[in-house]
Amino acid sequence: MSDIRVRFAPSPTGPLNIGGIRTALYDYLLAKKHGGTFILRIEDTDQKRFVEGAEDYVIDALHWLGIAPDEGPRAGGDYGPYRQSERKSTYGEYVQKLINSGHAYYAFDSHEELEGMRTRLERQGIQRAKYDASTRMDMRNSLSLPESEVKELLDSNASYTVRLKVTPGETISFVDEIRDKVSFSSDELDDKILLKTDGMPTYHMANIVDDYLMKISHVIRGEEWLSSTPHHILLYRALGLEDHIPKFAHLPLLLKPVGKGKLSKRDGAKFGFPVFPMEWNNPDGEVYEGFKEAGFLPEAIINFLAFLGWNPGTEQEIFTNAGLAEAFSLKQVSKGGARFDFDKAKWFNQQYIIHMNDAKLAELISQDVVDAGYDVSQEYLTKFCGLMKERAVTLKDFLSAGSFFFQKPEIIDEKTIRKKFKLENENHIQSIIETVFVIEDYTTQNIETAVKNYIGENELGFGAILPILRIGVSGTMKGPDLFSTMELIGKAEVDERLRSNLVRFKEIKLIQKENQADA
RNA sequence: GGCCCGUUCGUCUAGGGGUUAGGACGCCAGGUUUUCAUCCUGGUAGCACGGGUUCGAAUCCCGUACGGGCUACCA
Numbered sequence: 001m002s003d004i005r006v007r008f009a010p011s012p013t014g015p016l017n018i019g020g021i022r023t024a025l026y027d028y029l030l031a032k033k034h035g036g037t038f039i040l041r042i043e044d045t046d047q048k049r050f051v052e053g054a055e056d057y058v059i060d061a062l063h064w065l066g067i068a069p070d071e072g073p074r075a076g077g078d079y080g081p082y083r084q085s086e087r088k089s090t091y092g093e094y095v096q097k098l099i100n101s102g103h104a105y106y107a108f109d110s111h112e113e114l115e116g117m118r119t120r121l122e123r124q125g126i127q128r129a130k131y132d133a134s135t136r137m138d139m140r141n142s143l144s145l146p147e148s149e150v151k152e153l154l155d156s157n158a159s160y161t162v163r164l165k166v167t168p169g170e171t172i173s174f175v176d177e178i179r180d181k182v183s184f185s186s187d188e189l190d191d192k193i194l195l196k197t198d199g200m201p202t203y204h205m206a207n208i209v210d211d212y213l214m215k216i217s218h219v220i221r222g223e224e225w226l227s228s229t230p231h232h233i234l235l236y237r238a239l240g241l242e243d244h245i246p247k248f249a250h251l252p253l254l255l256k257p258v259g260k261g262k263l264s265k266r267d268g269a270k271f272g273f274p275v276f277p278m279e280w281n282n283p284d285g286e287v288y289e290g291f292k293e294a295g296f297l298p299e300a301i302i303n304f305l306a307f308l309g310w311n312p313g314t315e316q317e318i319f320t321n322a323g324l325a326e327a328f329s330l331k332q333v334s335k336g337g338a339r340f341d342f343d344k345a346k347w348f349n350q351q352y353i354i355h356m357n358d359a360k361l362a363e364l365i366s367q368d369v370v371d372a373g374y375d376v377s378q379e380y381l382t383k384f385c386g387l388m389k390e391r392a393v394t395l396k397d398f399l400s401a402g403s404f405f406f407q408k409p410e411i412i413d414e415k416t417i418r419k420k421f422k423l424e425n426e427n428h429i430q431s432i433i434e435t436v437f438v439i440e441d442y443t444t445q446n447i448e449t450a451v452k453n454y455i456g457e458n459e460l461g462f463g464a465i466l467p468i469l470r471i472g473v474s475g476t477m478k479g480p481d482l483f484s485t486m487e488l489i490g491k492a493e494v495d496e497r498l499r500s501n502l503v504r505f506k507e508i509k510l511i512q513k514e515n516q517a518d519a
Numbered sequence: 520g521g522c523c524c525g526u527u528c529g530u531c532u533a534g535g536g537g538u539u540a541g542g543a544c545g546c547c548a549g550g551u552u553u554u555c556a557u558c559c560u561g562g563u564a565g566c567a568c569g570g571g572u573u574c575g576a577a578u579c580c581c582g583u584a585c586g587g588g589c590u591a592c593c594a
Contacts, residue, residue: 011594046593111592127520128590161592179524188522188590196592203594227523227589252525253587260586307543311532315542334525334532337587341530344544354557390557401555416554466553478555 004036006218007211008069011043012054015280015288016061017265018340019222019254022305026251026333027220028067029306032325036217040072041210042083045200051283055083061277065298066321079214084206091201094209094239095162095194103238104194106160107131107141108153130190133168162195164204164234172230177218177249177330184230192231204228208235212244219246220330223337226250249330252309255339263340273342277301295394297356297364300349309338318351350393361385365398372399374406383488387480401478405489408497409475412504416477418512420467421505428460429468433498442491448483472501 008024010016016024031038040062042055059074071077081087098104109117114131117139121129129135136143141163142150153160170186194205201209211219229248236245254263257271268275268289278290291301303319311334312319312327319327353361362381369381376384388402403409432454439446455465470482473494479485486494 009594013594043594049593107592114592130590159592176524182523184523190590193592198592200592202592207594222588223524224588224594230523250524250588255587257530262587307531309531311542313533315533317543336525338532339530341544344531347544350557388556391555462553470554476555477553480554480556482553 002035003215004031004034004217005039005215006031006036006220007039007041007214007216009041009043009207009210009221010058011046011049012051012058013046013049014051014054014265014282015276015278016054016058017263018275018277018291018305019263021061021065021277021301022254022308023220023222023251024062025065025067025302025305026249026310026328026330027218029325029328030218030220030330031070032322033328037070038067039077039079039214039216040069040075040082041214042073042085043203043206044083044085045196045203045206047085047198047200057278057280064292065277065302067302084201084210087206087210088200090213091195091206091209095201095205098164098194098235098238099162101238102165104162104164105142106150106154107139107163107191107193108145108158108160109139109141113140131163132166132190136163136165136191159197161193161197163191163193164231164238166191166231166234172233174229174233174245174248176226176229177247178252178333179226179250179335182226182229184227186230186234189230189234192228194235204231204235208232208239208241211246212236212239212241216246218249218330220249220251223250223253249333251333252335252337254308255337257340257342262337267340271342273345275340295396296345296349297352297395300352301345303352304345304348307344308340309334318348346393353389353392353395356389358382358386358389361389361395361398365395368395368399369406372403372406376406380488387484387488391478391480404474404476404479405485408493412475412501412508413471413477414508416467416471417505417508420464421509422464423506423509425460425464425468426502426506428454428458428465429472429498429502432465432469433495433502436486437491437495439491442487444481444483444487447486451483468505469498472498472505 006027008027010020028038030036040059044050055073059072062068069075071079071082073082095104099106117131117135118129121135131139138144143165145153166186166189168187171183172186173181173183176182192204193202195201229250233245236242255261256263256267263275265275265288274289274291274294276288276290278292280288280290282288299321302321302324306319306324307317310328310332313332359382362378362385365385366378366381369376384402384405385398388398391401392398432451435450435454436447439450451465451469455462466482467477470477470479473482473486473489
């Protein structure tokens with residue numbers, strides 16, 4: 001194990017969407033590239049926003065996608081616990097340290113007082129008033145209040161927060177692995193709350209302490225964190241942990257496929273594709289569709305997501321999980337936001353299905369087959385997958401486009417029958433059905449030879465006969481090689497379908513004739 | 520409003536002073552196929568705008584526009 005340790009730190013406030021998955025993927029890829037450790041840490045410091053089941057969802061999704069964490073609440077590890085709510089006691093010491101060294105202070109202001117300050121300053125023309133060096137002495141805190149009063153308040157169990165004391169006039173710079181140097185003026189920074197009245201640390205405090213304690217080497221997170229990074233730098237400095245500052249990489253956001261703004265959870269329903277890895281049943285009863293349920297392969301999603309904002313610098317696009325890890329580099333991550341392109345996702349999935357072995361595919365769709373009420377052997381299913389896979393974009397397409405392998409087709413492509421079927425060929429079709437029926441060894445090759453010989457000998461032309469047979473067997477013009485299809489479906493069933501459908505074709509044709517006569 | 524980040528075909532992107540600006544998805548056309556799909560070949564389409572630096576700018580600098588993020592006792 002190298003000392004590269006990368007954490008994915010979601011809040012359990014709902015299902016992890018595809019953007020979160022991408023962040024986790026980049027975390028995973030960077031760790032694996034360097035033989036390091038991928039860590040999952042649950043940032044549940046906001047008890048109000050906690051959603052039951054969200055943590056399990058995150059872990060299950062990462063497992064399904066094949067990017068399971070090496071350390072985390074379920075995986076365990078030497079740096080646990082991995083839920084911040086269970087680490088509450090460890091943060092106090094660091095907060096105290098900041099207070100003692102004068103880098104942080106107690107603030108006793110109520111929500112109303114804070115609100116009052118903001119509206120007061122707004123009336124003076126200040127758009128967004130901050131709690132900072134310019135305002136803190138007008139507020140009720142351990143900097144503005146006499147020491148005795150502070151002690152009194154503390155002793156009387158008055159509720160308080162702890163705020164970071166930001167010194168104005170400084171320039172805070174750091175190197176972002178994706179964007180290079182980024183600078184902020186401390187004048188713009190407010191005195192961030194580090195410890196809430198409920199005794200829980202805020203994200204900023206917990207994050208710094210845990211990253212330090214868990215020996216995190218790289219912080220990869222969404223761009224929305226870029227502007228709070230200077231606060232984090234200040235925190236490391238104040239704690240005397242400047243030598244332990246991890247490398248930062250802020251990822252560009254995932255954007256809606258069309259229109260403005262970042263991809264949101266409701267875009268799935270809006271645009272007709274999943275934005276979550278797996279199905280999620282929201283407590284409010286709303287159901288969010290997942291890629292898994294839509295018939296996507298985890299490898300394909302990973303490959304697709306990896307390329308949304310990153311590229312290997314070569315023209316190779318199809319990568320195994322391990323190949324991605326080897327090729328990955330933060331330097332190749334692009335800076336601009338990427339639109340989510342469902343067409344590209346489907347293309348990746350199709351590629352993965354085509355290249356997957358038939359038995360494996362059979363295994364993946366076997367549950368759907370059972371659910372549809374079909375009962376076939378594993379061998380049959382494997383052959384079926386072999387025939388259908390070039391036509392499938394998702395796993396769902398196997399059954400929707402290949403149902404005639406399991407049951408006699410209900411819907412017949414009548415249009416093609418009207419166009420291709422000639423009543424004068426009826427006897428020929430009849431003869432072909434009989435010719436094929438007497439084949440002893442009912443193989444693709446033998447069926448093909450028999451049919452083609454008959455067509456040749458009677459000078460009929462493939463176009464006049466084969467579409468009729470195809471629709472007779474499968475009901476549709478779309479499908480795998482006709483003779484392979486016949487072999488798999490089997491002689492008796494094929495014979496039955498062809499005989500009964502021939503009758504139906506005649507009816508279709510006669511109705512057509514009548515209509516023409518009327519017109 | 521302020522601060523910060525960004526902007527190459529419709530989309531994802533390569534390219535970082537001299538390129539016919541490359542690839543992929545999509546779309547279109549052709550070929551292969553009894554059909555559909557796969558596959559193959561070809562086509563379509565782009566450096567946001569304005570200044571500057573330079574012999575030369577997609578590339579460096581400045582500005583503008585546009586997009587995004589942050590501006591909570593949310594993460």
